[in-house]
Amino acid sequence: MQVEQVGSDPAARGAAIQELTARFGDRIITGEAVRRQHGTDESYHTPMAPDAVFFAESTEEVAEAVKICGTHKWPVIPFGVGTSLEGGVGALRGGLSIDMSAMNKVLQVNAEDLDVRVQAGVTRKQLNEYLRDTGLFFPIDPGANATLGGMSATRASGTNAVRYGTMRENVLSLTVVTADGTIVKTASRAKKSAAGYDMTRLFVGSEGTLGVITEVQVKVYGIPEAISSAVVQFDDLESAVNTCVLTIQSGVPVARMELLDDVQMKACVEFSKLEGFLSKPTLFFEFHGSETGVVEQAETVQAIATDFGGSDFKWATQAEERNKLWEARHNAYYAALAQRPGSKGWPTDVCVPISRLAECIIETKKDLAETGLLAPLVGHVGDGNFHLVYVIDPESQDELRLAKEHSDRMVLRAIAMEGTCTGEHGVGYGKMDFLAEELPSAIPLMRAVKKALDPDNIMNPGKLFRMN
Numbered sequence: 001m002q003v004e005q006v007g008s009d010p011a012a013r014g015a016a017i018q019e020l021t022a023r024f025g026d027r028i029i030t031g032e033a034v035r036r037q038h039g040t041d042e043s044y045h046t047p048m049a050p051d052a053v054f055f056a057e058s059t060e061e062v063a064e065a066v067k068i069c070g071t072h073k074w075p076v077i078p079f080g081v082g083t084s085l086e087g088g089v090g091a092l093r094g095g096l097s098i099d100m101s102a103m104n105k106v107l108q109v110n111a112e113d114l115d116v117r118v119q120a121g122v123t124r125k126q127l128n129e130y131l132r133d134t135g136l137f138f139p140i141d142p143g144a145n146a147t148l149g150g151m152s153a154t155r156a157s158g159t160n161a162v163r164y165g166t167m168r169e170n171v172l173s174l175t176v177v178t179a180d181g182t183i184v185k186t187a188s189r190a191k192k193s194a195a196g197y198d199m200t201r202l203f204v205g206s207e208g209t210l211g212v213i214t215e216v217q218v219k220v221y222g223i224p225e226a227i228s229s230a231v232v233q234f235d236d237l238e239s240a241v242n243t244c245v246l247t248i249q250s251g252v253p254v255a256r257m258e259l260l261d262d263v264q265m266k267a268c269v270e271f272s273k274l275e276g277f278l279s280k281p282t283l284f285f286e287f288h289g290s291e292t293g294v295v296e297q298a299e300t301v302q303a304i305a306t307d308f309g310g311s312d313f314k315w316a317t318q319a320e321e322r323n324k325l326w327e328a329r330h331n332a333y334y335a336a337l338a339q340r341p342g343s344k345g346w347p348t349d350v351c352v353p354i355s356r357l358a359e360c361i362i363e364t365k366k367d368l369a370e371t372g373l374l375a376p377l378v379g380h381v382g383d384g385n386f387h388l389v390y391v392i393d394p395e396s397q398d399e400l401r402l403a404k405e406h407s408d409r410m411v412l413r414a415i416a417m418e419g420t421c422t423g424e425h426g427v428g429y430g431k432m433d434f435l436a437e438e439l440p441s442a443i444p445l446m447r448a449v450k451k452a453l454d455p456d457n458i459m460n461p462g463k464l465f466r467m468n
Helices: 010-027 032-037 059-071 124-134 148-154 199-203 237-249 262-272 291-307 319-330 332-338 354-371 397-416 432-438 443-453
Strands: 052-055 076-079 096-099 106-110 115-119 171-178 183-185 211-219 226-233 256-260 282-289 314-316 344-351 377-380 385-392
Touching (some): 059 171, 076 211, 148 211, 256 319, 262 332, 282 319, 314 319, 354 385
C-alpha cells in the first residue's frame, strides 16, 4: 500500500524549526540530503523526508525537542539507523526526525544479574563488542546492525529467536519520552513483576507512535560453553520444513534453525562463495550448550533430518567456519539482488503456528510459481516465521503489481491460518490494512491508547493503524 505524503502545516513548521534552532543550533539540520536519508528505510517504499533532523545527545534533550514540537502540534519521527522494512521512518506528514545515533553509550553492565542498560542509539554489534571480554552476549540478531531503540520499537527478533526469544522477551525496562515531553521509566530491573500495567510491553512494538525510546534495559546471556553449526540439504522444500517442525515438537533446544529454499541457496552459494553446497532447500542449524549437550542436540536433529531424506550434516565447529556460514545467511538479501543486477528488493514476512508452517510455505511457493516472479524464500522457521524478497524491476508497473498481489495473498493466507501479517518486520504504513484484518476488535482499543498518550497525533503519525 502506498501512502501519499501530506506536508506539515507551514506556520507550525517554521515556528518549530526556529525555536528548535535557537535551542540546539547546528544540530537541527534542514539540508535536503540529510532529510532524505532520514525518510528512507530498507524497504521498497518511496522515501518521505522530514522537514528537519535533530541529532539528540541525551534523554533530556529529546524531551525538550518533543515539548517544542508538541507546542506547535508538529510531528516527531524517531530514527535509529534506517533499517526498517515497512516505511516506519517515512515522514508522512513532515515534521522532525530525531536521530539517536549520538546517544550510543553503554550505561550500565550488571554482569551478576545478566542485564545491561544502554542508550537507544547503541547497535547490537556495538553492544556485543563491548561485552566481548565479560563472557556475556546479547542474542537478538535481526541481521541488520540495528539500534536497540529501533529493535525495541519494532519488536525485532532474528535467527536466535527460536531459543532466546524476541525483543518482547528480552527488554526489561525502557526510558521513553512521551508526546508531552514527559520522561517515563517503564519498569525496574527485576526479572519479573506483578506491579501495575506492563508499560514496557506497551512501548515495545509501538513503532514510535506512543513515544521516543531513549534508553533500553535488556537481558544478556552467558556465552555457551560449546557452539556448533551444521548444514543439511533436501531434495524438496516440504521435507526441509517438516524436519524443522518435528525438531521443535521434539523439544530440541536449537539456538538457530534457518530455512533457505533452492532459489535463495543458489544465490547464497554464488554470492558468498559457499563451496560444496548445491542449489537445494537447505537448513542451517546452530546448537548452544555444554559439550555433551550440543552433541546430543545435534544427533537428535541429524536423525530427524535423515528420516526426511536430508543429506549428511556438514559441520562447522570452528568460529571462522561458523561465521562464514552465518555471514552468508545474513547476506541473503544482497545475494538475492545480485541474481538480477539493477533490481530492487521488496521484502515481506509472515508468521504462522508451527503446525501450519509447511502448508503455508508450500501454498505460497505454488502461488509464486504462477506469477513468474523471482522471490527467494528464507525463514526463521523454528518460530513459524518466513520471508520473501521479491526481486523486481522498479520501473515495471506489472512486476510491482504482481508482487503486491502475491504478497497480499500470502499475508491473508497466514492470517487465515491464525498467523500474523508480520513476524518481525513491523507494520509501519505498509501493512496497516492487514493489521486491521488480523486484529479488528483490538484496533479501537489501540486508537484509545494512542489518543490518551498522544492526543494531537504527533508521534510518528500515519503508522500502524488509521486514527479514524
